[in-house]
Amino acid sequence: MERIRERVIQIYGNLVSLLQKCIFCILSVGPIPNHIAFIMDGNRRFTKKCKLMEGAGHKIGFSALMSMLKYCYEFGVRYVTVYAFSIENFKRSPEEVQSLMDLMLEKIEEILKEQSIVNRYGVRVIFSGNLKLLSEPVRLAAERAMLATAKNSKAVLSICVAYTSTNEIMHAVQESCEEKWDEITLLNSSGAGYGLISLGGYEQDEMDHLIKLTDIEKHMYMAAAPDPDIIIRTSGETRLSNFLLWQSANCYLYSPSVLWPEIGFRQFLWAILNFQQIHFYLDKQRKQS
Amino acid sequence: MTLEFASFSDGKEAVAKAANVLFMKYLKSGSTSSYQGEQIFTESQMGEALKTVGGNGPEPDLLLVYGPARCHLGFPAWRIRYTEIQHMGPLKSMKYGSLIKAIYKFTMVQQNYGK
Numbered sequence: 001m002e003r004i005r006e007r008v009i010q011i012y013g014n015l016v017s018l019l020q021k022c023i024f025c026i027l028s029v030g031p032i033p034n035h036i037a038f039i040m041d042g043n044r045r046f047t048k049k050c051k052l053m054e055g056a057g058h059k060i061g062f063s064a065l066m067s068m069l070k071y072c073y074e075f076g077v078r079y080v081t082v083y084a085f086s087i088e089n090f091k092r093s094p095e096e097v098q099s100l101m102d103l104m105l106e107k108i109e110e111i112l113k114e115q116s117i118v119n120r121y122g123v124r125v126i127f128s129g130n131l132k133l134l135s136e137p138v139r140l141a142a143e144r145a146m147l148a149t150a151k152n153s154k155a156v157l158s159i160c161v162a163y164t165s166t167n168e169i170m171h172a173v174q175e176s177c178e179e180k181w182d183e184i185t186l187l188n189s190s191g192a193g194y195g196l197i198s199l200g201g202y203e204q205d206e207m208d209h210l211i212k213l214t215d216i217e218k219h220m221y222m223a224a225a226p227d228p229d230i231i232i233r234t235s236g237e238t239r240l241s242n243f244l245l246w247q248s249a250n251c252y253l254y255s256p257s258v259l260w261p262e263i264g265f266r267q268f269l270w271a272i273l274n275f276q277q278i279h280f281y282l283d284k285q286r287k288q289s
Numbered sequence: 290m291t292l293e294f295a296s297f298s299d300g301k302e303a304v305a306k307a308a309n310v311l312f313m314k315y316l317k318s319g320s321t322s323s324y325q326g327e328q329i330f331t332e333s334q335m336g337e338a339l340k341t342v343g344g345n346g347p348e349p350d351l352l353l354v355y356g357p358a359r360c361h362l363g364f365p366a367w368r369i370r371y372t373e374i375q376h377m378g379p380l381k382s383m384k385y386g387s388l389i390k391a392i393y394k395f396t397m398v399q400q401n402y403g404k
Contacts, residue, residue, distance in 0.1 A: 088403020165366055170335050173308040174328070180312060211312055213305040241403070242370040246301070249363035253374060278358040289297055289363060 033229035035079035042235035042259030122154030129163030303344025
C-alpha cells in the first residue's frame with residue numbers, strides 16, 4: 001500500500017517536472033533574462049501567519065530559495081542574486097541576528113555538499129557585501145564556499161550579506177580613491193610626477209575627472225555580475241530597501257504579494273512573462289543611457 | 290511646494306563627480322597616513338559631497354512611474370533607498386483617481402527599515 005502511494009507521488013512529481021520543462025521550452029522562444037535578483041521578504045510574517053516557532057519561517061524560506069534557484073538555472077538564467085542579510089538587519093535583536101547567522105553557517109555547509117544544487121548546476125558562489133562586519137566563523141565559511149566553487153562556470157549565485165547599496169557605492173568610491181592615490185604616488189616617486197601630489201600640474205578640468213565612472217563600477221561588490229534584468233521582492237512591498245540601487249536602472253521590478261516562503265513556480269512564470277513583454281522597451285532604455 | 294527636475298546625469302555621473310570632490314578633499318587635507326584597509330569616508334560625507342555636485346536632495350517617500358514598465362530608470366540611487374515605487378501605467382492615462390489610490394496604498398505600508 002505504502003509502495004503504491006510512493007509510486008503515485010513519484011509519477012505525479014515526474015509529470016509536474018515534465019510540464020515545467022515544456023513551459024520553459026515555450027518561454028525560451030522569447031528573451032531569457034540573464035540575471036534575476038530576489039529580495040526574500042516575509043519570512044517573519046509567514047512564521048506569525050502559520051503560528052510556527054521562531055526561525056521556522058527562515059528555514060522554509062531557504063527551501064523556497066532552493067526551488068527558485070532550480071527554476072532559474074533550469075530555464076537558463078545565468079546569474080542569480082539574493083538579498084540575504086542587510087547591514088540594517090544588524091539592528092535586530094542580538095538573538096535574532098545570531099539565529100540568522102547560525103542558519104547561514106548551516107546552509108553554507110549544506111550547499112557545499114556533493115549533491116547540492118551548487119554542484120549539480122555548476123554554480124559559482126560569491127558573497128557580496130562588507131564581509132568584515134560578519135563574525136569570524138561566518139566570514140571564514142563564506143570565504144571557504146567562494147574558494148570551493150571558484151572553478152564552477154555554468155552559473156553564478158551572488159549572496160548579498162552585510163550589504164547595502166549605499167555602503168557598496170561608498171566602498172567603491174573609497175577603493176577608487178585609494179587606487180588613484182597609489183597611481184599618483186607611484187608617478188611621483190618615479191620622478192615623473194612633476195609635483196602631482198600638490199596637484200600643481202593638473203588643470204581644473206582634469207582634476208574634476210581624476211576618478212571616472214568606470215573606476216567606481218569596477219570596485220563595486222557586484223562587479224562580477226551584469227545588471228539585473230528582474231528584481232523580485234515578495235510580500236507585495238514596493239521598495240528596494242537599499243538593494244542594487246546602482247545596478248537596477250533598467251531593471252523590471254516585480255512585487256508579488258506572496259510571502260517569501262510561499263513563492264513558487266507561478267510567480268516565477270509571471271515574472272518571466274512580464275519581463276518578456278517589456279523587454280524591448282527596457283533594452284531600448286538601456287541603449288539610450 | 291518645491292518642484293525639482295532630476296535627470297539621468299544626477300545618478301551615476303553625480304556619484305563620479307562626488308568621488309572626485311572627496312578625493313580632492315582628502316589630498317588637500319595633506320594626510321599622509323596609509324589608506325589601506327581603514328574606512329576613510331562615511332556615508333554622510335558621501336551624501337554631503339553629492340549635495341555639493343547637485344546629485345542629492347530630499348529622499349522621495351513615493352515614486353510614481355508613468356510608462357510601460359515598473360522600473361526606476363536610473364533615479365539617483367542615494368535618494369531611493371526606502372522609496373515606495375509604484376507603477377501607474379502609461380502617461381496618457383494619468384487620472385486623479387489612480388493618484389489617490391496610489392497615495393492610499395502608500396499610507397497602508399509599514400516599514401521596519403531593516404529591524
